[in-house]
Amino acid sequence: MGSKKVNNEHEVTVRFRMIRNCMFLSGLSVFAQLYLFQPMLSDLCRSFSITPAESSLAVSASTVGMAVGLLFLAFKADGISREKLMGASLILSSVLTIASAFIDSYSFLLVFNLLKGIVLAGVSAVALAYLSEEVDTSKIGLAISLYLSGNTLGGMSGRVAATLVSGYGGWQLATLVIGIVSLALGAIFCWKIPAGRNFSASMVSIGEKMRQMRSLLTQTTFISMYVIAALSMGIFVSVYNYLSFLLESPAFGLPYHLVAMIFMMYVAGIIGSVVAGVLSDRFGPEVLLQGALLLMGVGMSLLLVMKLWAIVLGLGILTFAFFSTHTLASRIVSMHAQHLKSSATSIYWLFYYAGSSLIGSLTGIVLVNSGWFSLMEVLLALLFCALIVSSLFIFKYRLYEKSKVYSHRRYGNNDVRSRN
The missing domain is CATH 1.20.1250.20 (MFS general substrate transporter like domains)
Known part of the structure; x- marks a missing residue:
């Protein structure tokens, strides 16, 4: 034995x-x-x-x-x-x-x-x-x-x-x-x-899946996180898409092997994900999310300083903050989805990659026509929109929590009796 x-x-x-x-x-x-x-x-x-x-x-x-x-x-x-x-x-x-x-x-x-x-x-x-x-x-x-x-x-x-x-x-x-x-x-x-030993094939009808997705897209929590995912990912991809053009330009004139090193900043992203995950176990992920978005703004502001040290530091902060934002937003979606986790996550990734695709490409037009500073101004404006969405979500979430506490205090016993 x-x-x-x-x-x-x-x-x-x-x-x-x-x-x-x-x-x-x-x-x-x-x-x-x-x-x-x-x-x-x-x-x-x-x-x-x-x-x-x-x-x-x-x-x-x-x-x-x-x-x-x-x-x-x-x-x-x-x-x-x-x-x-x-x-x-x-x-x-x-x-x-x-x-x-x-x-x-x-x-x-x-x-x-x-x-x-x-x-x-x-x-x-x-x-x-x-x-x-x-x-x-x-x-x-x-x-x-x-x-x-x-x-x-x-x-x-x-x-x-x-x-x-x-x-x-x-x-x-x-x-x-x-x-x-x-x-x-x-x-x-x-x-x-x-x-796989524990997988059993199951099919949900298209009609049922559509109803699940429609219900998620009518709830403030999910819409807020989807919009934040799209905007933050679009900002992040835009910076990494076009920063190499700036670093290879006469303003810096860096060779390709040094430009490659900017992608080593993804290490800061790994740290950001871990830190956000640990802190969200102790503090509300909603407030941490807003802090991560503000930190993204700090990193982006440093990218406006035409000094190599400032750009490297700003990119590190931006990368850390973006991966923190992504970790927190996806956690909020998972926390609130309950039995609709599959549908909620699918829509989250859809918005995530849609933001990457649309914003990542359209902001290139701004770079070509108006230059790096105008590009960063547009990205900062998109970040401001994400912060507004985050603020509205936190405001409504706190109202909801207060209403639950009030209802429990006033009707808690009746609710228990009615359920019994």
Whole structure:
């Protein structure tokens, strides 16, 4: 009996380790591919003779595809094996990335990026669901944090690698290298990922799913968080989209290998997520969210100072504050969604990537026509809108809490009797 128990515990430990490592690899692959072209926008401008605003569509096409894929999978994902969907997504997306390295038409490149985003949604749509189903509750926090770390590290390492390799051999070589590495990661994932033991396919009718989503979009809490997600993500992506143009301009004249280092600031994002998560266990996430948005404003203000130290510091603060904002907003959505978590999360990601796509591209027009300072003024105005939404949400939330306390004091006993 003792040896059998030891063997079972060993099997559980090994299985957990395999799940943890595979999900970490999936995060690396997804976000390395999703934002592959962000650090190479200036290369695309030179290669295809396009403007910075047009070049940003290479990033937006992928994130639009991700939003479309997530919306579709909100209706279908619960009827498909989790690990098979994720494995197929990782392999097919890698093939699309490799193929895009040989494209000489910008229009076709955008089409491939759109398709790649749709395919990558297969991982993001079910990753957290797979972890919650297959990992023991005592270890799920560790597993999720490692998966999210893989997302952030994938985004960071992909951007840094793309900048360095493209500086040496052009954007095609960088795309090919990241596609091959992602294919290898996908192959390891498919080989090692344990089959789900607790998944049972279930399908919610489209009509029911639509009713769930409609009910969420009529509630102030969710609308507020969705708008904040769209605005904050759009601001964040816009800064990272176009900052390399500023740093490579005569004002700074930095070489490509130093420009690549700006993406190391994602480490500040990892810290921001952890700090926000810890503090939100002790304090109200609603107030912390407003503080994170204000901190984003501090970072953005420093980006107006044309000194390298100020830009580096401002970017670090902005990155820390954005990931804190994202962590807090997604937590608020999860806290209030109750039995509609799947639908609420799907809509959150839809707004998140829609903000990335629309704002990230449209602000490029401001940069081309009016320059860096006008771009930052527009982004600060969008941040001010997010702060207003946050303030209105906190005001209404506090009124709701006070009304609950009042109702409980006045009618609590009657309510208990009526329920009995």
